[in-house]
Amino acid sequence: MKIFMFAASLRKDSFNKQLINLVASIVKDLGREVDLAQFNEFELPLYNADIQNTQGFPAAVTQFIDRMHNADGLIISTPEYNFSIPGTLKNLIDWVSRVTPMPWQRQRVLLCSASPSLVGGNRSLWATRIPLESCGSLVYPDMFSLATAHEAFDANGGLKNQQLQQRLADLVNDYLHMIEKLNR
Ligand SMILES: Cc1cc2nc3c(=O)[nH]c(=O)nc-3n(C[C@H](O)[C@H](O)[C@H](O)COP(=O)(O)O)c2cc1C
Numbered sequence: 001m002k003i004f005m006f007a008a009s010l011r012k013d014s015f016n017k018q019l020i021n022l023v024a025s026i027v028k029d030l031g032r033e034v035d036l037a038q039f040n041e042f043e044l045p046l047y048n049a050d051i052q053n054t055q056g057f058p059a060a061v062t063q064f065i066d067r068m069h070n071a072d073g074l075i076i077s078t079p080e081y082n083f084s085i086p087g088t089l090k091n092l093i094d095w096v097s098r099v100t101p102m103p104w105q106r107q108r109v110l111l112c113s114a115s116p117s118l119v120g121g122n123r124s125l126w127a128t129r130i131p132l133e134s135c136g137s138l139v140y141p142d143m144f145s146l147a148t149a150h151e152a153f154d155a156n157g158g159l160k161n162q163q164l165q166q167r168l169a170d171l172v173n174d175y176l177h178m179i180e181k182l183n184r
Pocket of ligand 1: 009010011013014015016017078079080081082083084114115116117119120121
């Protein structure tokens, strides 16, 4: 089983990158394969139907779809921008959604977020569910938000809070089991 994953931040020292790296190590420790992408591999122009109609889809759209479809699941760690989904991530979701057949259909998605705030970017998760579910993805009911992310990681990239680390590991494990059941 392979899980495709990325953090929806372009920032070099992104907390969401740190979180997705931790998730990747958990998935590997649980014996599954990981395809960890960098968000800047999928930098796209703002969605414009004229670009689509005159030039076709940007290569990054088809590359993203290939990698997503080559895996059994998708994990996204996203920042929260102004209580919602970052425009960069929504733009990617929108571009991909214009391909037929709908590439998001039946994707098994786990959502995580990290923020220096006390809410951990949780509102971005609820905002991200909307376009993904509307496009037919199965978004795992439970999600993970890392609050005070600027002081949450230890020197090895794990979480200082052991209970939180265990909750993340349990969530990832449950999500992988759901995929296994759906694959049967
Ligand atoms: C445009 C913008 C809006 C933001 N709005 C929020 C917000 O609503 N809630 C929040 O917790 N953090 C907000 N932040 C702060 C981000 O959580 C913080 O920049 C975080 O480090 C971004 O994630 P990253 O570290 O993965 O890049 C905002 C940041 C930006 C640039």
